[in-house]
Amino acid sequence: MPRQLxxxxxxxxxxxxxxxxxxxxxxxxxxxxxxxxxxPPAVPGHAQxxxxxxxDPAKLKALQEDKAFHYQQDLKPDxxxxxxxxxRVGRYLNNVTAARSFNxxxxxxxxxxxxxxTVFVVLKLLQVDLVxxxxxxxxxxxxxxxxxxxxIHEIDFAALIEEAEAxxxxxxxxxxxxxxxxKRLTDQGFIHWKPGKTNxxxxxxxRDHALRQSFAHVTGLFEYVWYGGSALDEAHFQTVRAxxxxxxxxxxxxx
Amino acid sequence: xxxxxxxxxxxxxxxxxxxxKTDFSALQAAVQQIKDELRKxxxxxxxxxxxxxxxxxxxxxxxxxxxxxxxxTLTAKLLARTIDVGFSRIQFTPDLMPSDVLGTSxxxxxxxTFQFKEGPIFSNIVLIDEINRAPAKTQxxxxxxxxxxxxxxxxxxxxxxxxxxxxxTQNPIEQEGTYRLPEAQxxxxxxxxxxxxxxxxEEVAILGIHHQRPAVQQELEEVQPVxxxxxxxxxxxxxxxxxVDAKVLEYIAQLVVQTRAHKALxxxxxxxxxxxxxxxxxxxxxxxxxxxxxxxxxQELAPAVLRHRVLLTPEKEMEGATPDDVIxxxxxKTEVPR
Numbered sequence: 039m040p041r042q043l044x045x046x047x048x049x050x051x052x053x054x055x056x057x058x059x060x061x062x063x064x065x066x067x068x069x070x071x072x073x074x075x076x077x078p079p080a081v082p083g084h085a086q087x088x089x090x091x092x093x094d095p096a097k098l099k100a101l102q103e104d105k106a107f108h109y110q111q112d113l114k115p116d117x118x119x120x121x122x123x124x125x126r127v128g129r130y131l132n133n134v135t136a137a138r139s140f141n142x143x144x145x146x147x148x149x150x151x152x153x154x155x156t157v158f159v160v161l162k163l164l165q166v167d168l169v170x171x172x173x174x175x176x177x178x179x180x181x182x183x184x185x186x187x188x189x190i191h192e193i194d195f196a197a198l199i200e201e202a203e204a205x206x207x208x209x210x211x212x213x214x215x216x217x218x219x220x221k222r223l224t225d226q227g228f229i230h231w232k233p234g235k236t237n238x239x240x241x242x243x244x245r246d247h248a249l250r251q252s253f254a255h256v257t258g259l260f261e262y263v264w265y266g267g268s269a270l271d272e273a274h275f276q277t278v279r280a281x282x283x284x285x286x287x288x289x290x291x292x293x
Numbered sequence: 294x295x296x297x298x299x300x301x302x303x304x305x306x307x308x309x310x311x312x313x314k315t316d317f318s319a320l321q322a323a324v325q326q327i328k329d330e331l332r333k334x335x336x337x338x339x340x341x342x343x344x345x346x347x348x349x350x351x352x353x354x355x356x357x358x359x360x361x362x363x364x365x366t367l368t369a370k371l372l373a374r375t376i377d378v379g380f381s382r383i384q385f386t387p388d389l390m391p392s393d394v395l396g397t398s399x400x401x402x403x404x405x406t407f408q409f410k411e412g413p414i415f416s417n418i419v420l421i422d423e424i425n426r427a428p429a430k431t432q433x434x435x436x437x438x439x440x441x442x443x444x445x446x447x448x449x450x451x452x453x454x455x456x457x458x459x460x461x462t463q464n465p466i467e468q469e470g471t472y473r474l475p476e477a478q479x480x481x482x483x484x485x486x487x488x489x490x491x492x493x494x495e496e497v498a499i500l501g502i503h504h505q506r507p508a509v510q511q512e513l514e515e516v517q518p519v520x521x522x523x524x525x526x527x528x529x530x531x532x533x534x535x536x537v538d539a540k541v542l543e544y545i546a547q548l549v550v551q552t553r554a555h556k557a558l559x560x561x562x563x564x565x566x567x568x569x570x571x572x573x574x575x576x577x578x579x580x581x582x583x584x585x586x587x588x589x590x591x592q593e594l595a596p597a598v599l600r601h602r603v604l605l606t607p608e609k610e611m612e613g614a615t616p617d618d619v620i621x622x623x624x625x626k627t628e629v630p631r
Binding site: 213216217232233234235236237238260261262264265266267 | 536538540541584585586587588589592624625626627628629631
């Protein structure tokens with residue numbers, strides 16, 4: 039069922055005339071606003087003639103003569119002698135690389151480079167000593183920092199011991215006596231000299247019991263003097279030296 | 294009696310008279326007693342015991358590595374028992390937190406304040422069992438305490454008592470469920486001791502001892518303390534006085550520096566390694582009743598001091614080389630000062 043607008047019931051006679059009156063009045067006002075204006079057109083208020091402004095001829099001439107405004111031709115930059123030199127080098131290289139012979143050179147250069155790389159890789163894989171190929175033999179030892187300072191087979195013990203004794207440097211004299219002992223043991227095949235071995239290694243290397251005991255004793259004397267920091271006087275030195283001489287006799291007897 | 298005293302012509306006496314004046318008789322007696330106590334329960338492991346004693350005398354920490362079941366923990370526990378000081382044991386596990394080791398702040402309702410509750414690290418001898426079972430976070434908590442013998446918590450420093458020694462055990466890193474220790478922590482251990490399986494004779498002896506043995510706890514309680522904390526500190530003081538010649542110092546430095554230039558090593562040893570080699574060599578010399586260090590002492594300790602401080606290059610690892618091989622090579626190639 040459609041809805042119906044239900045207005046309240048009133049005494050509606052005055053209202054019925056009110057709406058037509060309202061529309062009539064509105065219509066009258068609109069007619070009144072539609073009347074066109076009759077005001078005069080606006081005119082400029084300046085009565086004086088306008089002045090024509092022209093640029094200053096002197097300034098205009100200066101600007102015309104300024105090179106910065108000559109757009110049709112490039113200005114040469116101010117180059118130093120060094121920059122001019124590199125510019126010439128650049129030009130020369132450009133000329134060279136543009137030449138046909140240069141392209142041929144690069145072609146062969148690349149071939150040679152590829153061949154060189156191949157040879158290098160093959161030699162590396164075969165573990166060939168590359169430095170040795172050119173005349174210099176590689177260092178055979180594994181470590182580059184060996185600190186072998188003395189070779190006991192090249193020392194003139196007699197002269198050095200005499201010198202140390204004359205200077206009163208008895209600790210050094212005992213050291214030289216001990217090194218001489220090691221040399222004798224090596225020469226006679228009782229020990230195998232290696233700078234990295236300790237004194238006790240040499241002691242255990244000697245198989246002859248009596249000789250080992252005797253050597254252990256002089257080793258103990260040397261260690262007390264050399265590592266123990268004992269300051270020897272001449273009397274003590276002579277006593278210790280006598281022990282080394284005794285060992286030398288034992289060594290000769292054993293040999 | 295020193296062997297040199299047997300010299301017929303008096304050279305030995307002359308040299309001994311001039312040698313540095315040191316009397317290690319008390320140390321010798323104590324060490325002998327400790328070894329006797331340990332031998333009642335431990336078969337073999339002579340090198341392990343010697344190095345543990347050297348570390349205690351040289352104020353160092355020890356990392357003991359070996360497969361399970363070779364008495365690593367038992368040896369450390371027994372040694373701790375022979376010294377009458379505080380002892381604590383921490384079993385490192387994957388879920389262990391730094392606060393479980395160092396301690397933590399606990400709220401005290403009475404005073405409405407936080408109070409620091411000390412962790413098990415607060416002891417004199419700390420046994421950390423299976424240290425590589427804990428992750429890096431927990432392992433890193435030991436950095437400060439192992440080097441400076443103190444911990445810092447909430448901005449407050451807490452010092453450890455003296456002596457303070459960490460004995461840690463670990464299984465080889467290839468084992469399941471283990472974490473590699475950081476280099477910074479490894480460097481804080483004076484020694485890394487590798488413990489091997491016992492020989493056949495030793496294995497038989499172990500079986501013989503354990504056939505009618507008492508319970509483990511009772512066994513531990515039977516061990517008598519030999520040294521007090523005061524004794525240990527006095528012996529350490531004595532060890533400090535051991536003479537080291539300049540030539541031997543240079544030899545130590547050469548060995549360590551060469552690890553930094555060796556082509557088979559990716560990482561070389563630090564100056565802390567030089568210091569560890571020096572102090573431990575002094576302790577070893579004292580254990581051998583000598584008042585000075587010889588290159589022999591240095592050579593003997595070099596592998597234990599250096600092996601955990603160097604890293605092999607990947608190529609050498611793939612070839613199957615070990616740090617001990619490289620260290621041995623360095624020792625052989627370096628001239629002994631004489």
